[in-house]
Amino acid sequence: LRDISLSIPRGKVVAIMGGSGCGKTTLLRLIGGQLRPSAGEVKVAGHAVHRMNTRELYALRRRMGMLFQFGALFTDMSVFDNVAFQMREHTDLPEELIRDLVLLKLQAVGLRGAAKLMPSELSGGMARRVLMAAALMQEPRLIVADEPTPGLEAMTARHVIRHLKEMAQDGAAVLLITHDLELAIEMADRILVFYDGTIMEEVKPENFREGRNLKEPYTQALYRALPEHEFFGGE
Numbered sequence: 204l205r206d207i208s209l210s211i212p213r214g215k216v217v218a219i220m221g222g223s224g225c226g227k228t229t230l231l232r233l234i235g236g237q238l239r240p241s242a243g244e245v246k247v248a249g250h251a252v253h254r255m256n257t258r259e260l261y262a263l264r265r266r267m268g269m270l271f272q273f274g275a276l277f278t279d280m281s282v283f284d285n286v287a288f289q290m291r292e293h294t295d296l297p298e299e300l301i302r303d304l305v306l307l308k309l310q311a312v313g314l315r316g317a318a319k320l321m322p323s324e325l326s327g328g329m330a331r332r333v334l335m336a337a338a339l340m341q342e343p344r345l346i347v348a349d350e351p352t353p354g355l356e357a358m359t360a361r362h363v364i365r366h367l368k369e370m371a372q373d374g375a376a377v378l379l380i381t382h383d384l385e386l387a388i389e390m391a392d393r394i395l396v397f398y399d400g401t402i403m404e405e406v407k408p409e410n411f412r413e414g415r416n417l418k419e420p421y422t423q424a425l426y427r428a429l430p431e432h433e434f435f436g437g438e
Contacts, residue, residue, distance in 0.1 A: 204400045227380050276333060282319070306318065309333075332362065348379050
């Protein structure tokens with residue numbers, strides 16, 4: 204990554220689009236403190252992530268919600284125990300209160316009746332919604348959604364989109380990583396186009412929807428769903 208400067212304000216959805224290898228995953232690792240920048244700063248909730256010790260970093264991560272593209276459920280735990288895990292691990296709340304919170308979050312994603320199921324008994328869409336319930340458990344200030352809808356049936360995808368929007372409306376900052384232009388247009392307040400380790404262009408969703416004021420060739424390629432070589436030459 205080079206010359207990256209961006210902010211993800213609370214109450215807003217910022218979408219990042221770009222091809223494989225453009226720097227999206229590296230950005231996530233910097234935000235989560237898995238990587239440290241060689242220059243510049245990475246701040247979450249006003250705190251410099253790269254200057255934190257292990258204890259401080261773990262405390263900050265508990266204020267983040269991660270909606271992963273694949274898996275990330277404990278396969279030997281029930282749906283209920285997966286969602287309850289971080290509350291049991293990081294708080295001293297009584298089990299009765301944790302139970303009420305877990306069922307409330309599962310109800311919010313339409314899976315209250317699936318609490319006793321094991322991950323192997325879930326469809327892909329159900330597993331994604333369990334992950335969303337888990338991400339909501341500690342009311343995170345920053346939510347990172349990494350390709351949240353690919354492979355989901357239309358109804359489940361709409362469910363996920365609605366909840367992410369509601370989280371932003373409730374004051375969370377939402378970072379959406381996606382290859383789906385229609386999803387980015389529908390959800391985001393800002394769309395950042397990544398290419399080769401830098402922000403090539405920032406585009407308003409309405410401009411992407413209408414195909415206007417798209418300055419960079421790669422941004423035009425995304426809009427028109429054309430292969431890169433038609434803009435950059437070569438095969």
